[in-house]
Every structure is written in structure tokens, then in C-alpha cells.
Amino acid sequence: MENNLASCLSGTQPPATRGADGDRRLHDVKAQGEALARLKADMAQRHAVTSPPARRLARATTHSGDADISARQTYPPAANAGAISRSGPATSDPVARDGHPAWLLPGALHDVFAASVADGPAVHGFAAGHAIRIAAGRPVVWAFHDMAGHELGRPHGEGLADLGLDPAALLLVRARTVPELLGAAEEAARYSAVGVVIISAWGAAKAFDLTASRRLALVSARSGVAILCVRIAAAPTPGAAWSRWSVRAAASRRLEGDAPGHPAFSITLLRHRGGAAPATWILEWDRAQRTFRERIFR
Amino acid sequence: MRNGRFANASSDKAAAAFRENHAASERTLFHEADAASHHGGRPARRRYLALWFPFLPADRLRRQTSASAHTGAKASGVAVDAPAPAPAPAPAAPPLVFVAPVKGAMRLAAVSPEALTAGLRPQMALADARALAPALRAVPARPDLDDAFLARLRDDFERFTPLLAIDPPHGMVLDVTGCAHLAGGEAPLAARVRQRARAAGLHVHCALAATPQAARALARFTLAAGDAPLVVPEGEDRAVTARLPVAALELCERHHMTLQRAGLKRLADIIDRDSVSLASRFGADFPARLARITGAEDARITPERPSPPCVIDRVLPEPVARQEHVEALLAGLLRDATQRLEQAGQGGLRFTALFYRTDGVTRAVTVAVSQPTRDAALVGVLLRERLNALDDPLDPGFGFDQIRLSVGEAALLPATQSGLSTCLLPAKNKLEAGQESIHRLADRLAARLGSEAVLKLCPRDSHLPEHAAILLPARLASAGASWRAFLPEDPPLRPLHLFRTPQPVEAIGEAPDGDLLRFRWRRMVHDVATAEGPERLSPEWWRTLPETMAPERSATPVDDAKSLRCERDYYRVEDHEGRRFWLFCCGIADAPAPRWFIHGLFA
CATH class of the missing domain: 3.30.1490.100 (DNA polymerase, Y-family, little finger domain)
Known part of the structure; x- marks a missing residue:
């Protein structure tokens, strides 16, 4: 765990580009520098605000009435006007404070694979959670393959709102084919006003090659827009992504009355350019704090 | 020096001519404003050009066959400048008639010019026509193709005016108010329109008058209309239309016979009669019809497309x-x-x-x-x-x-004000700039993928999940209602994905109290680990359509669509592998037992 934390923090530099022209490389280095600076400031802020006892307290009061009210007041994210800062609700982010590699790096491409066909909704939930965390109120573009819409059903506004993603901040782009999907995502990632771009693709397609992946990674590094590339019914393939994950649904923690609880995911890190070792975690989405919470699972 | 001056002068002249041409070619059509300014503020007299293609089916067929014979070109083009056959009939062409069954008998729907000269008329029985002209060629009438051809012609004739409408059968009316000066006057405009139609291999009658009805009547019922366009000078509509036969009123057969028997042959015979007695004899709309044809009453056409700003x-x-x-x-x-x-x-x-x-x-x-x-x-x-x-x-x-x-x-x-760079603007404007760039992104994606591919989720005031959130093109998105409020400690109670039509689920094991223990969906068996429910959602009776009116796609089984119209008991179900489903159970009217459906998938 500590090992992972260290590697994640030290490895926050996005991939070094070997672009042919120096100008582009300069751009990337600049973007990397900015991303690093942002990240450091972010981390410093988080550490400064919550010392360990205070953190425990914050966790303890999560389910008290006061915390509920504050969470309700901050919803929807668009309501806190001007929330375009990258740090988001910094004080209420336990997993991020712990420096978890599952905290996806902004301004990079991340591949997220569904462990099996039936884990499509889980992997979308995982991506939506990260989109909420990274975008922090900025718009989210969700490029949706038509095939995924047929198989899983279309995204439901109430469900997204229930997860904590304001549907008003979501732009849904339907694409018939994978090249259209990738083109739309690339176009969207060029706009730095966008918080996160999610790509949902169904099936293995030739269009998902190294070139496509590298293009997306470069665009993302240049504009600072995170791209989460969700692949369902496809085997993990090599690519230029900063991290690669496999996600499956996990049994939720029961609520009183033996009711199904908050969404839980079993995530496996397959590859991380920052050097984090492959491992599996069980995460639970905490809607009130809009963050993932790690579940100790023995 | 002299030469230079001359050269200058001639080039000046050329430049002036070019400017003039250029001005003429850059036409900006501000219709209402244009017409109003021409007449110094008083309500403008409108001008209409009516076209009638008397042999439209025959012309269409000839164009089609000649196009496929000569070039094999696409039949979709109107091919005006393509080598179109002259409208004059070839000497050896047999009379061509278009036939359609009327009350069990084949009758002529339309005829070609050759057939007309052979004495064949529309509405004649095919057997009679064959007796008159044994060599005739009979073709089934295709009104749908004629209409499609007319629509293509309309698109092409839109170059003369943006306001035009199809005038069935086989005609159209162009509102040329304020457009005539662009062609150098009304007569040259009508000549150009006629020239364009004739170049396309069409027989055409055209007439220009002050009301659409007058123009139509003159184009269709003036014998000389085929030779040259008939342009009625302003204010002379009454005198010109008075010479039309009473058939131009296009009355029903009975009233037409009545007028004929009374010896009223031309409009001049009835124009001056008392309108009250005419109305009592021929119906209340008769005087208005007469007034429109004689230009006494102004009427407008309904253009195919509204006039753009x-x-x-x-x-x-x-x-x-x-x-x-x-x-x-x-x-x-x-x-x-x-x-x-x-x-x-x-x-x-x-x-x-x-x-x-x-x-x-x-x-x-x-x-x-x-x-x-x-x-x-x-x-x-x-x-x-x-x-x-x-x-x-x-x-x-x-x-x-x-x-x-x-x-x-x-x-x-x-x-x-533009020009201040975004870094100088306060934060609020920066946010607006971000919003604007999102609009641009949406526009760009819509231009590339089509506007129905770029969507926003909009809340609607309904407790039914399928109506509570609708997908609208981003351009049209509007905030109608607000999203459902929730308690922060609750898990998500609505699924992340919702099926358009609920999918049937086979319940394999059910507890005695009706709870689901095991079900099969998409050929996979899921064991229920835990469930919460029921949450009962009743249909919106104030909105439910009668069964026959409800849209039903043939692709989905009737039962699945029906399930949305009955009372539903929803359960949040988790299986042993941690997958969460939104299932509902409902009793369909003519099914023996309650049935289970899956409506959505939770994250």
C-alpha cells in the first residue's frame, strides 16, 4: 500500500512524448509541468487541511445529520458557482488523501475494461464516479457507442443524478461506429473547458489500435482533459494509456433490512505508467462525499 | 496619352458593367421590406406566377426513357441543360395514355399531346380510346412519381423566388412580388421561367396575375396560354379574367351544368350579377371564389417553406x-x-x-x-x-x-465587446466562456454526426422512470423540471441504465410469498442474494392513451410494451456476483400469472 502510494505520487508525470517536432514536445512538457504542479498543490492542500485525527472525525461524522445537510447543500455541483477549480471538494476525499493509485490522474488517458460482459453497468459506474471526482462541476462528455446502448440500455438521468453526476452538466454523444466514437471523443478532449471525456465502446474493434490510443493520450496531455476509455466485451489490449484497469461488480455492503447497499466495485490494476504494482481493491462509491471509499476485504 | 485615356474609359465602362452585373447577381431578397419600399408604404399589390404542366406524366416518362437510353444518367436529376428532347412530338410516336382503374373500369388519367390530337381525352374509357386510336400505348398512371417529379421541379424553381407552392394537379404558383426587377421586369421573368421549363422538356402554360386564383385560372383555361406567357398588367385583372369560361371557376358538375343551361358561358356574364342571389344559388363561397379569380379580393399562397429572414x-x-x-x-x-x-x-x-x-x-x-x-x-x-x-x-x-x-x-x-483576452476577464465571464465553448463543441459534433446524436438529459415532471428523464438534442435542451431529490445516506434508487422497453425475465424460483429467488435473463441464471422492495409505481391514468392509439413497434413483443401500462412493483435486486438489477413484477390483463421484467441496471 505504502509502496503504491509512493510510486503513484512519484509517477505523476504523464508519459514522455517522443513526438517528432520539438514544438509539440514543448507543449507536452508544459502540460505535464502544469499537471504536476496542480497535483502537488492539490495534495498539499489535502494534507494540510486534514491531519489524521481530524480525518477520523470527518469519517465518523459522515453519517451524522450535519454532514448530510452539508452534502445536500453542495448538490448539485453546478450550484457551487465557479467550481472550475481542479481540486474539487478537497476536504472530503478520503481515498484521495490516502494517495490511492485508483485515484485516476487528470489530463491522461485511462483504459477501463469490463471483466465480463455482464459488468458493463459496473464499469460505467466506476467511470462515472471518477468523472464526478475529476470534473468537479465542469461538463462531462460521454461518447456512447450505439451498440452499448442496445445491450445495456441508455444512460438514465435519474440514475446519474443518484450517483451524484449532475445530468445538466453531461453531454451525451451517440456514435454508430467506433471510428466515429473515437473522432467525437478526440474532438471533445480538445476543449479544455470539458472536465472529463468518457468513451463507452462495445466489442473488440480494429479501430482501437496503438495509433488511436496514442492520439487520445496526446490530446489529453495537451488539453489537460482526462479521457476514460471504457471497453465492454473486449479483452485488454496494449495501448498508450496512463493506467489500465479491469472492473467487475462486487457485492455491496448490506444496509439495514438486508437491502442492497452502495455501489461496490472490484477493480484490478493491470498496468500503470507511474509504476504502481498490479493489485486488486474493492471500492465503494460514497455518494454523499462524492468519492470512492476502500473496503477492507479479508 | 489619347490611347491611355481611351483604354481607361473603356475599362471604366467595363468595370461599371461588371459592377452592375455583380449587383444583379448578388441578390438579397428581403421580400416584405422590398415590396413595401417600392410602393411607398401602402400595402403592396402582390404578383403571382402560375405554372401548369398539362402533359406532366407524358413529359416525365419521355424524360426518363430518353435519359436512360442516352446517358444512363441518374433519374433523380431534373437535367435541364442535358440534351432534352424537344417538346414537339416525334412524327412516329404512338399516342400515349396513362390509365387507372375507376370503379372497375380502366379509364384514361392523363394523355400525351399526340393522344390529344387523336381525340383522346382524360376520363375516357380505355376501350373507347382503343377504338379511336388502335395504335395507342397504355401505361399505368403513377401519381406518386408525378408528385415526386413536381417536388423536384419546385426545388429547382425556388431559384426564382423563395415563396412558392405546389398547386395540384400538376401546377405550381410562385409569389414573385418584388422579384421581377431582378430579371428585368415581369414579362422577361415569366419568359425565363418558361424557358427553364421548356429546356427541361416540359410543356408549360404560365400566367402572371394579381391573385393566385386568377393566375391559375388564366394558366389553365386560356387557350392561347401555351404560346407565350400571359402577363396581366396591374389593375386589368377584371377585364382579362372576364373573358374566361365559367369552367375556370372549377365548380362541381351540377353547378357547372346549371350555369351552362342558364346560358352563362363566360365570367363576364356573371361578374356583374348580384352576389346575394349567386350565393343563395351556388353556395356561400361562390362570390368569394369569383372575387379571387377576378382579382377583387387578395389571397395568399401557403409557401412550401416559410420565407427565411x-x-x-x-x-x-x-x-x-x-x-x-x-x-x-x-x-x-x-x-x-x-x-x-x-x-x-x-x-x-x-x-x-x-x-x-x-x-x-x-x-x-x-x-x-x-x-x-x-x-x-x-x-x-x-x-x-x-x-x-x-x-x-x-x-x-x-x-x-x-x-x-x-x-x-x-x-x-x-x-x-470583443478583444479582451479571457485571462483578463473575471471568473464569472471565464465560466461563461467555458459554457460557450461547450456549445461550440456540441454544434461541431452535431454538424459531424447529426443533431440527433448529440443529446442532453432533461428532467420531466413524472414519477415514471421512462418519462422522468428524456433525451433531447443538445440544441433543444431545456430545463423543464428539477431532478428527484434524494437522501445522501440512501444508495442510488434509480438505475444507471434504463431499457427503452422492459425485457422479460424468466422467474425460476419464487418464494411462497412471491419474492424472487432465482431468475434467468439473457440465458444466464442469477441467484438473488438480497433484494429491496416493492416500490409500487402506478401508470399515469391522466396521460394513458387508449390501447389502439399507443405507439407500438412491431419489433417488440406486445407484452413487453404492455408491461409499461400496468401497475408495477419494483425491486432492487443484487445477485451473488454483486450485479444489481432493477426488476419489476406486474400482472398483465390477459396473462395467467404476474410476470417479471428487467427495466434497468444499477452500477
């Missing part, structure tokens, strides 16, 4: 075919359009570029933006994006001889 045309002396030329012309048109919009304090919402090919094919490319704009470069980029994304690319053929840019929809857009 701003239209700019480039009529080109030579057709252009190269893409860079077309793009340069478009850029110029956009510049002019945005200038005009700026003068009006407006911004465009929808821009349509119309390309008129020399052979009569018209192609329209439309882009829409979500916020009113006057940014010519932005619209240019969107148009290029759309042109590149077309499934069948823009084919210039022999070139475009006219390009039109019309701003289909405009909204107020006050002038804003």
Missing part, C-alpha cells in the same frame, strides 16, 4: 465545380450574411447552403448552432464539417451556377 444569392456567369472555389464563394456569402445580421442586431441559428447545379439538381446542406451567432468563420467550419460528413458527397456534376445562403432562423443578438 435573410437570403443571399450568388448567380454565377460560369458554373463552378472546384471545391476551393465553392468554399471561397461560401465564405463570401457568409461574410455578407453576417454583416446583414449585424445590421439587424441579430444572430443566426440555422444556416442553409443551397447548391443549384446547372442540370437542375439542387442540394441543401444545413447546419444549426445552439447560440445565435454572427461568426462567419465558425459557421464556415461547421459547414465544411457537414460537407465532409455527408454520406454521399456533394457532386458538382457540370458545376453549380447558383449558390444561395439562407439564414433559416435568427434571434436577437446584441453587440458585445
Whole structure:
């Protein structure tokens, strides 16, 4: 765990580009520098605000009435006007404070694979959670393959709102084919006003090659827009992504009355350019704090 | 010196002539304003040009066969400048008639000019026609093809005026108010229209008058109309239309016979009669009908498309075919359009570029933006994006001889200060700038993928999940209601994915109290680990349509669609592998037992 934390923090530099022209490389280095600076400031802020006892307290009061009210007041994210800062609700982010590699790096491409066909909704939930965390109120573009819409059903506004993603901040782009999907995502990632771009693709397609992946990674590094590339019914393939994950649904923690609880995911890190070792975690989405919470699972 | 002066003078003259031509070719049609300014503020007298194609089916068939015989060209083109056969009949052509069954007997629906000279008339029985002209060729009538052909003609004739309507059968009416001076007067305009129709191989009758009905009657019931366009000078409608036969009133058979028996042969015979007695004899609408034909009462046509707020045309002396030329012309048109919009304090919402090919094919490319704009470069980029994304690319053929840019929809857009770079602006403006760039992104993606592909989720005030959130094109998205409030400690109670039609689930094991223990969905068996429910959702009786009116797609089984119209008990179900489903159980009226459906999937 500590090992992972260290590697994640030290490895926050996005991939070094070997672009042919120096100008582009300069751009990337600049973007990397900015991303690093942002990240450091972010981390410093988080550490400064919550010392360990205070953190425990914050966790303890999560389910008290006061915390509920504050969470309700901050919803929807668009309501806190001007929330375009990258740090988001910094004080209420336990997993991020712990420096978890599952905290996806902004301004990079991340591949997220569904462990099996039936884990499509889980992997979308995982991506939506990260989109909420990274975008922090900025718009989210969700490029949706038509095939995924047929198989899983279309995204439901109430469900997204229930997860904590304001549907008003979501732009849904339907694409018939994978090249259209990738083109739309690339176009969207060029706009730095966008918080996160999610790509949902169904099936293995030739269009998902190294070139496509590298293009997306470069665009993302240049504009600072995170791209989460969700692949369902496809085997993990090599690519230029900063991290690669496999996600499956996990049994939720029961609520009183033996009711199904908050969404839980079993995530496996397959590859991380920052050097984090492959491992599996069980995460639970905490809607009130809009963050993932790690579940100790023995 | 002398030579130089002469050269200068001649070049000046040439430049003046060029300017004049250029001015004529850059037509901006502001219809109402134009007409009003011509007449110094008093209500403008409108002018209508009626066209009638008396042998439309025969002309269509001849064009089709000659096109496939000569060039094999696409039949979709109107092919005006293509080597069209002369309208004059070839000497050996057999009489051609179009037949359709009427009350069990084959009757002539339309005839060709040769058949007309042979004495064949529409409504004649085919057997009688064969007796008159044994060599005749009978073809089944195809009114649908005739209509499609007429619609293509309409698109092509839109180059003369933006206001035109199809005038069945086989005719159209052009509102040419304020357009005639562009062709050098009404008679030259009518001649040009007729020339265009004749070049396309069509027989045409045209007449220009003050009301659509007068123009129609003159085009269809004046014997001499085939020779030259009939232009009724302003104010003489009554005198000219008085010479028309009473058939021009197009009354029903009975009333027509009554007039004939009374010895009233021409409109002149009834124009001066008392309108009260005419109304009591021939129906209340008879005097109005008469007044419209004689030009005493003003009436308007309903154009196929509403007149756009701003239209700019480039009529080109030579057709252009190269893409860079077309793009340069478009850029110029956009510049002019945005200038005009700026003068009006407006911004465009929808821009349509119309390309008129020399052979009569018209192609329209439309882009829409979500916020009113006057940014010519932005619209240019969107148009290029759309042109590149077309499934069948823009084919210039022999070139475009006219390009039109019309701003289909405009909204107020006050002038804003520009030039301050975004870093100097306060945070609020920065957020607005971010919002604006999201609108641009949506417009660009919509131009590339189609407007139905870029969607926003909009809340609606309904407790039913399928109505509570609807997907609308991003351009049309509006905040109607707010999203459902929730308690922060609750898990999500609505699924992340919702099926359009609930999918049936086979319940394998059910507890005695009706709870689901095991079910099969998509050939996979799921064991229920835990469930929460039921949450009962009743149909909205104040909105439910009768069964026969409810839209039902044939692809989905009737039962699945029916399940949305009955009372549903929803359960949040988790299986042993941690997958969460939103299932419901409902009793369908004619099914023996309650049935289970899956409506959504939780994260």
C-alpha cells in the first residue's frame, strides 16, 4: 500500500512524448509541468487541511445529520458557482488523501475494461464516479457507442443524478461506429473547458489500435482533459494509456433490512505508467462525499 | 496619352458593367421590406406566377426513357441543360395514355399531346380510346412519381423566388412580388421561367396575375396560354379574367351544368350579377371564389417553406465545380450574411447552403448552432464539417451556377465587446466562456454526426422512470423540471441504465410469498442474494392513451410494451456476483400469472 502510494505520487508525470517536432514536445512538457504542479498543490492542500485525527472525525461524522445537510447543500455541483477549480471538494476525499493509485490522474488517458460482459453497468459506474471526482462541476462528455446502448440500455438521468453526476452538466454523444466514437471523443478532449471525456465502446474493434490510443493520450496531455476509455466485451489490449484497469461488480455492503447497499466495485490494476504494482481493491462509491471509499476485504 | 485615356474609359465602362452585373447577381431578397419600399408604404399589390404542366406524366416518362437510353444518367436529376428532347412530338410516336382503374373500369388519367390530337381525352374509357386510336400505348398512371417529379421541379424553381407552392394537379404558383426587377421586369421573368421549363422538356402554360386564383385560372383555361406567357398588367385583372369560361371557376358538375343551361358561358356574364342571389344559388363561397379569380379580393399562397429572414444569392456567369472555389464563394456569402445580421442586431441559428447545379439538381446542406451567432468563420467550419460528413458527397456534376445562403432562423443578438483576452476577464465571464465553448463543441459534433446524436438529459415532471428523464438534442435542451431529490445516506434508487422497453425475465424460483429467488435473463441464471422492495409505481391514468392509439413497434413483443401500462412493483435486486438489477413484477390483463421484467441496471 505504502509502496503504491509512493510510486503513484512519484509517477505523476504523464508519459514522455517522443513526438517528432520539438514544438509539440514543448507543449507536452508544459502540460505535464502544469499537471504536476496542480497535483502537488492539490495534495498539499489535502494534507494540510486534514491531519489524521481530524480525518477520523470527518469519517465518523459522515453519517451524522450535519454532514448530510452539508452534502445536500453542495448538490448539485453546478450550484457551487465557479467550481472550475481542479481540486474539487478537497476536504472530503478520503481515498484521495490516502494517495490511492485508483485515484485516476487528470489530463491522461485511462483504459477501463469490463471483466465480463455482464459488468458493463459496473464499469460505467466506476467511470462515472471518477468523472464526478475529476470534473468537479465542469461538463462531462460521454461518447456512447450505439451498440452499448442496445445491450445495456441508455444512460438514465435519474440514475446519474443518484450517483451524484449532475445530468445538466453531461453531454451525451451517440456514435454508430467506433471510428466515429473515437473522432467525437478526440474532438471533445480538445476543449479544455470539458472536465472529463468518457468513451463507452462495445466489442473488440480494429479501430482501437496503438495509433488511436496514442492520439487520445496526446490530446489529453495537451488539453489537460482526462479521457476514460471504457471497453465492454473486449479483452485488454496494449495501448498508450496512463493506467489500465479491469472492473467487475462486487457485492455491496448490506444496509439495514438486508437491502442492497452502495455501489461496490472490484477493480484490478493491470498496468500503470507511474509504476504502481498490479493489485486488486474493492471500492465503494460514497455518494454523499462524492468519492470512492476502500473496503477492507479479508 | 489619347490611347491611355481611351483604354481607361473603356475599362471604366467595363468595370461599371461588371459592377452592375455583380449587383444583379448578388441578390438579397428581403421580400416584405422590398415590396413595401417600392410602393411607398401602402400595402403592396402582390404578383403571382402560375405554372401548369398539362402533359406532366407524358413529359416525365419521355424524360426518363430518353435519359436512360442516352446517358444512363441518374433519374433523380431534373437535367435541364442535358440534351432534352424537344417538346414537339416525334412524327412516329404512338399516342400515349396513362390509365387507372375507376370503379372497375380502366379509364384514361392523363394523355400525351399526340393522344390529344387523336381525340383522346382524360376520363375516357380505355376501350373507347382503343377504338379511336388502335395504335395507342397504355401505361399505368403513377401519381406518386408525378408528385415526386413536381417536388423536384419546385426545388429547382425556388431559384426564382423563395415563396412558392405546389398547386395540384400538376401546377405550381410562385409569389414573385418584388422579384421581377431582378430579371428585368415581369414579362422577361415569366419568359425565363418558361424557358427553364421548356429546356427541361416540359410543356408549360404560365400566367402572371394579381391573385393566385386568377393566375391559375388564366394558366389553365386560356387557350392561347401555351404560346407565350400571359402577363396581366396591374389593375386589368377584371377585364382579362372576364373573358374566361365559367369552367375556370372549377365548380362541381351540377353547378357547372346549371350555369351552362342558364346560358352563362363566360365570367363576364356573371361578374356583374348580384352576389346575394349567386350565393343563395351556388353556395356561400361562390362570390368569394369569383372575387379571387377576378382579382377583387387578395389571397395568399401557403409557401412550401416559410420565407427565411435573410437570403443571399450568388448567380454565377460560369458554373463552378472546384471545391476551393465553392468554399471561397461560401465564405463570401457568409461574410455578407453576417454583416446583414449585424445590421439587424441579430444572430443566426440555422444556416442553409443551397447548391443549384446547372442540370437542375439542387442540394441543401444545413447546419444549426445552439447560440445565435454572427461568426462567419465558425459557421464556415461547421459547414465544411457537414460537407465532409455527408454520406454521399456533394457532386458538382457540370458545376453549380447558383449558390444561395439562407439564414433559416435568427434571434436577437446584441453587440458585445470583443478583444479582451479571457485571462483578463473575471471568473464569472471565464465560466461563461467555458459554457460557450461547450456549445461550440456540441454544434461541431452535431454538424459531424447529426443533431440527433448529440443529446442532453432533461428532467420531466413524472414519477415514471421512462418519462422522468428524456433525451433531447443538445440544441433543444431545456430545463423543464428539477431532478428527484434524494437522501445522501440512501444508495442510488434509480438505475444507471434504463431499457427503452422492459425485457422479460424468466422467474425460476419464487418464494411462497412471491419474492424472487432465482431468475434467468439473457440465458444466464442469477441467484438473488438480497433484494429491496416493492416500490409500487402506478401508470399515469391522466396521460394513458387508449390501447389502439399507443405507439407500438412491431419489433417488440406486445407484452413487453404492455408491461409499461400496468401497475408495477419494483425491486432492487443484487445477485451473488454483486450485479444489481432493477426488476419489476406486474400482472398483465390477459396473462395467467404476474410476470417479471428487467427495466434497468444499477452500477
